[in-house]
Amino acid sequence: MARVLVGVKRVIDYAVKIRVKPDKSGVVTEGVKHSMNPFDEIAVEEAVRMKEKKLATEVIAVSCGPTQAQETLRTALAMGVDKAIHVEVTGKDLDTLQPIHVSKILAKLAQDEKADLVIVGKQAIDDDCNQTAQMTAALLDWPQGTFASKIEKGDGILTIVREIDGGLETVKVKTPAVLSADLRLNEPRYATLPNIMKAKKKPLKKLTPKDLGVEIKAHQEVVSVEDPPVRQAGSIVPDVDTLAAKLKEGGFA
Amino acid sequence: MSSIRLLSQRCSKSLFNRKSFSGLRVLQARQSSQYFPIDDNVFGLNEDQQQLRQTVFNFFQKELAPKAAEIDKTNNFPELREFWKKLGSLGTLGITASSKYGGSDGSYLDHCIIMEEMSRAAGGIALSYGAHSNLCVNQINRNGTEEQKEKYLPKLCSGEHMGALAMSEPGAGSDVVSMKLRADKKGDYYTLNGNKFWITNGPDAETLVVYAKTNPNAAKPQHGVTAFIVEKGMEGFSTAQKLDKLGIRGSNTGELIFENCKVPAKNILGQENKGIYVLFSGLDLERLVLAAGPVGLMQASCDTAFEYVHQRKQFGQPIGEFQLVQAKIADMFTSLSVSRSYLYSVARACDNGKVSRRDCASVILFCAEQATKVALDAIQCLGGNGYINDYPTGRYLRDAKLYEIGAGTSEVRRLVIGRSLNELYK
Numbered sequence: 001m002a003r004v005l006v007g008v009k010r011v012i013d014y015a016v017k018i019r020v021k022p023d024k025s026g027v028v029t030e031g032v033k034h035s036m037n038p039f040d041e042i043a044v045e046e047a048v049r050m051k052e053k054k055l056a057t058e059v060i061a062v063s064c065g066p067t068q069a070q071e072t073l074r075t076a077l078a079m080g081v082d083k084a085i086h087v088e089v090t091g092k093d094l095d096t097l098q099p100i101h102v103s104k105i106l107a108k109l110a111q112d113e114k115a116d117l118v119i120v121g122k123q124a125i126d127d128d129c130n131q132t133a134q135m136t137a138a139l140l141d142w143p144q145g146t147f148a149s150k151i152e153k154g155d156g157i158l159t160i161v162r163e164i165d166g167g168l169e170t171v172k173v174k175t176p177a178v179l180s181a182d183l184r185l186n187e188p189r190y191a192t193l194p195n196i197m198k199a200k201k202k203p204l205k206k207l208t209p210k211d212l213g214v215e216i217k218a219h220q221e222v223v224s225v226e227d228p229p230v231r232q233a234g235s236i237v238p239d240v241d242t243l244a245a246k247l248k249e250g251g252f253a
Numbered sequence: 254m255s256s257i258r259l260l261s262q263r264c265s266k267s268l269f270n271r272k273s274f275s276g277l278r279v280l281q282a283r284q285s286s287q288y289f290p291i292d293d294n295v296f297g298l299n300e301d302q303q304q305l306r307q308t309v310f311n312f313f314q315k316e317l318a319p320k321a322a323e324i325d326k327t328n329n330f331p332e333l334r335e336f337w338k339k340l341g342s343l344g345t346l347g348i349t350a351s352s353k354y355g356g357s358d359g360s361y362l363d364h365c366i367i368m369e370e371m372s373r374a375a376g377g378i379a380l381s382y383g384a385h386s387n388l389c390v391n392q393i394n395r396n397g398t399e400e401q402k403e404k405y406l407p408k409l410c411s412g413e414h415m416g417a418l419a420m421s422e423p424g425a426g427s428d429v430v431s432m433k434l435r436a437d438k439k440g441d442y443y444t445l446n447g448n449k450f451w452i453t454n455g456p457d458a459e460t461l462v463v464y465a466k467t468n469p470n471a472a473k474p475q476h477g478v479t480a481f482i483v484e485k486g487m488e489g490f491s492t493a494q495k496l497d498k499l500g501i502r503g504s505n506t507g508e509l510i511f512e513n514c515k516v517p518a519k520n521i522l523g524q525e526n527k528g529i530y531v532l533f534s535g536l537d538l539e540r541l542v543l544a545a546g547p548v549g550l551m552q553a554s555c556d557t558a559f560e561y562v563h564q565r566k567q568f569g570q571p572i573g574e575f576q577l578v579q580a581k582i583a584d585m586f587t588s589l590s591v592s593r594s595y596l597y598s599v600a601r602a603c604d605n606g607k608v609s610r611r612d613c614a615s616v617i618l619f620c621a622e623q624a625t626k627v628a629l630d631a632i633q634c635l636g637g638n639g640y641i642n643d644y645p646t647g648r649y650l651r652d653a654k655l656y657e658i659g660a661g662t663s664e665v666r667r668l669v670i671g672r673s674l675n676e677l678y679k
Contacts, residue, residue, distance in 0.1 A: 017287055033290060035307070074304060190312050193344035193357045196304055 001057045002116035002153075002175065004047045006081065007106055007136075008040040008063050010072040011126040024224040026095075027126075036072045039121025041079075043181040045188040046151060047119055048080035055153045058082050060113055064102050066090050070204060077199035078191035084204045085109065093209070093216040099127075101209065101216050103135035108212040110140060115176065117158075122147055122180040133180035143173035146180040289555045295590070296597050302366060309367050312343060313374035321375035324503035325648050328495075330378060333457070334415075341412025346386050350394040354402050355410035361538065362600040365545040369593075372549025373556070376652030377503035379546055380659075384453040384504075385409070387542040389416025392462050392535050393482065396523045401482060405460050417458035419449035419509055420532060426451075427665050429464075430475045430529070434511060436465035441518050443467070443481070445489070445511040451659075455507035456492045459485045463509075468526055475529040480522040489514030500651025537613040540660050541603055544596050544617040547624030547656045551589040554624075554631035554649050558585065562634050578634065585630050588623040596620060611673040618666040621656035628653045 012018065013033040021028055036044075050056040061076035063069040064087040073084035087105055089097050110118050118140075123130035137144035145151070145160030149168070152159040162169045163182050191199075209216055237243045247253040293303045316339065324330045340346050348364045350356025357363075364387065372379035390409050393402060393416075408414040425432040434447030445465055449455070461483045468477030483490055493508040523531040559582055562573030572578050599612045628650035632639035639646045657663045 015287070031290065033288070035311075071300070071304070074300070075307075078304065078308070190343060191304075191308050192342065193305065193308075193348065193359060193363070194352070196301065196308060197358075200301060 002050065002055060003114055004050060004056045004059045004117045004119060005106065005110050005113060005115040006040070006043050006047045006059060006061045006076065007102070007118070007120035007132065008044060008061055008072050008076055009037045009121070009124045010034050010063060010065050010069045011037045011124055014038060014125055020225055020227050024226060026222065026225050034068065034071075036075050037121050037124045037126075039123060039125075039181055039183070041121075041188040042183070042185050043119040043121050043179075044076050044079050044081060045186045046181055047117075048189075049186065050153070051080065051082075056117070060085060060115070062087065062106065062109055064089050064097065064105055064209075066094060073204060074199055075191060077202045077204070078196040079189060080195065081202075083202055085113075086204060086206045087212070088206060088208055089216065096216050096218045098219060099129045099131040099135060100219060101214060102132050103139055104214045105209060105212055106132070106136045107139040108214065110136070110176075112212075117175060118142075118178045120178075120180050122182050133178050137178035140176070140178065142176050142178050144178045144180075145171055145173050147182040148179050149182050149184045151179065151185070287556070287560050289552070289559045291552070291593075296593055298366075298597075302362065305363060306366050306370060309343070309345070309370045310373075312339075313371050317371065317378060318374040321378075321503075322645065322648070324375060324377060325500075325651075326502075326642075328497060328502040330503045333378075333381075334412075336378075337415060338412035340382065341410060345382070346412055347390050347394075347406060347410030348386060349391050350406055350410060351402075354394070354406035356390070356394065356406065357410075360600070360604040361541060362597060362604055364542050365548075365596055365600045368542055368545035369549040369552065369596075372546045372652075373553045374549075375503065376546065376550050376553075376649070377501045379549060380501050380543075380655070381415075381454050381504040383539075383543050383546060384418060385416040385458075387539055388418035388453075388535070389458070389460060389462055391538060391542075392418065392480075392531065393460075393522065395535070396480070396531050397482075398519075400519070401522070405482060409460055414459035415454050415457045416460045416462075417452055417454035418462045418535075419452045419455065420464045421449060421451045423448065423450045423508075427662055429532070430478065432464060432466060432478070434463070434465040435469065436467045436479060436481065436516070438467065438518070443516050443518060445481070445483075445514040445516055447511055448493075449509040449511075451496070451506060452509055453504055453506050453659075455509050456495050456505040461485075461509070462522060463511075464528055464532055467528075471526070476526055478528040478532065479525050480528040480531045481516050482520045482522055483514070483516055487514055487516060499654065500648065501655045502651075534608075536661065537608050537610050538603065540613040540617040540666075541596075541599055543656065543660050544592075544599075544613075544620045547617075547620040547653055548589070548592050548596055550624045550649050550653045550656075551585070551592060551620075551627045554627045554646065555582075555585055555589055557645055557649075558582065558631040558634040561638070565636075572634075581630050581634060585627050588627050592620045592623050611670050614661065614666040614669045614673075617656065617660060618663055618670070621653070622663060624653035624656060625650065 013035045016033050019028045047059040051059050059081045061073055061081040061084045063073050070086050073086055077084055106118060118136055120133050133146050134144060147162045148160045149163045150161035156175055158173050158177060160171050344357040345367050347356030348359040352358045368383055371382055393405055409416050420429050422432050436443040436445050463481050463483045464478055466477050467479040471477035489512045491510045493510055496506045562578050563571045565572050595616050599616045631646045635644055635646055638644050
């Protein structure tokens with residue numbers, strides 16, 4: 001039976017209107033509503049369902065971030081996760097934090113916690129990197145099943161159906177493995193009130209990246225963050241020939 | 254342990270109609286508003302309570318808010334019973350009831366938070382929830398015998414059954430003690446004759462707490478009232494037409510008819526002729542929890558109006574930046590914040606066992622009247638659009654007005670508070 005490590009990220013809530021900071025250094029996060037990354041909710045749901053189906057013995061949620069990341073972990077605990085690990089990253093380190101660092105942290109934790117499975121959301125809705133699952137698998141030298149829309153457990157093997165541009169791809173991976181959850185994998189549950197109250201008693205461990213031997217070193221620098229350009233007006237063309245000519249002019253044909 | 258498992262299993266099996274997000278950013282138009290954030294730190298909510306608010310907010314905004322306009326228009330909620338079961342699986346229906354009978358062992362503050370967020374999503378359905386969870390479930394939890402709690406609470410907490418409470422009659426509103434519904438003892442049962450009016454959930458409820466006169470000739474009329482638990486389907490009990498109301502639409506309100514209705518004596522809630530204690534002590538907590546209704550409506554008014562005045566441009570700038578509009582939104586915000594603070598304070602006092610009749614009456618008196626004002630302000634902020642039913646502000650006003658009437662009119666509340674103050678100086 002598997003021990004499952006689930007990575008969750010605290011991001012700006014999907015319903016919030018994003019505002020760019022006037023100094024173009026990033027987006028406004030102060031006082032803005034945050035929640036668990038929606039794809040991570042799906043990952044947590046999958047892990048909890050595995051436990052309910054007795055395919056997993058223990059589910060551990062991990063989050064890298066400031067103190068408020070503990071709220072996200074508590075949501076995971078209320079959904080049915082057994083214990084939580086908060087890797088505290090604050091200040092300058094938080095600005096520098098990238099998927100590469102998170103992957104190193106997850107890889108180390110996967111080894112420390114003797115995980116058989118690492119599940120994360122396919123990407124975070126704030127940076128849309130879509131890198132953590134892949135890099136974590138590479139660091140651990142484990143097989144990966146990304147964009148999973150269906151996971152079936154066999155004997156030491158997982159059958160994953162992946163949603164890719166061309167359609168659906170089915171792969172078989174040997175465990176231990178790293179998976180990333182896509183939208184249609186499942187529909188996450190709402191935490192019930194009794195479970196929210198029970199979550200209080202579940203263990204939440206606090207660590208730093210240093211404890212795990214990971215240095216948050218900057219590999220890139222954010223030069224500027226701007227709003228996407230305002231949509232320009234189009235023009236109506238009289239016939240197809242004019243359209244074709246315009247497309248050629250614009251270098252699109 | 255197993256009941257919790259059952260709850261989460263029920264959760265994962267039930268059909269939540271979550272609006273899926275295409276790609277990475279949500280493209281759904283959420284009514285016409287973003288949300289005006291609530292700073293829970295100012296109101297002293299601890300982490301658990303903040304998480305509770307988050308959870309129920311997400312649930313109600315996804316599962317209820319999108320249907321609110323239609324429910325109000327048609328005065329009907331077709332998926333009411335399914336929604337009730339979802340409420341049950343979340344643990345909200347028996348929030349203050351004992352977990353021994355399927356409740357959640359929660360506090361009155363928890364109850365207020367849930368009521369507030371539901372009212373923010375759909376005022377009408379929230380009142381049905383309040384009537385079920387506080388007027389019916391909480392009363393049975395507080396006053397019922399072991400047998401009664403075991404018989405009635407589990408299905409009420411799970412959402413399989415709906416609850417209601419009936420005290421008002423066509424001829425007995427503010428003067429509730431003058432009720433005429435008779436309960437005549439006949440051995441080991443009573444026959445009830447008469448009717449009740451303005452009963453929330455009346456047309457739907459399976460379990461009803463009903464107050465009747467067992468001793469119409471008592472020296473003091475209040476000492477002739479007894480509370481009974483009545484079941485739909487009991488011989489002689491029927492419901493009449495659904496009322497077509499100004500607001501709180503979708504919450505079915507109706508008349509109850511008792512024609513030689515046979516109710517077993519073991520269904521007496523509390524003691525014979527001592528029903529008035531059940532009634533009045535329940536009324537204090539009813540006022541507390543229902544006061545969260547207008548607070549939710551004020552929050553919804555701010556959600557809609559604040560967003561609107563920052564989007565709507567006239568004379569080259571958002572109208573929210575003109576002084577007279579700034580004044581209005583400032584007052585709306587202040588009314589909301591003050592109401593919420595008082596509500597939570599009184600809730601905490603009740604949770605500590607210190608139920609103050611004066612403060613419970615005061616909190617609903619204040620919140621209700623503020624909500625009507627704030628809703629009117631919201632309509633004004635939206636200008637012409639506030640007058641069109643495509644926008645929710647009209648509904649907020651119509652829903653808010655009820656709270657100045659139900660659970661004791663503002664006038665009665667003032668009398669209660671005044672008299673209570675007089676007592677201090679006797």
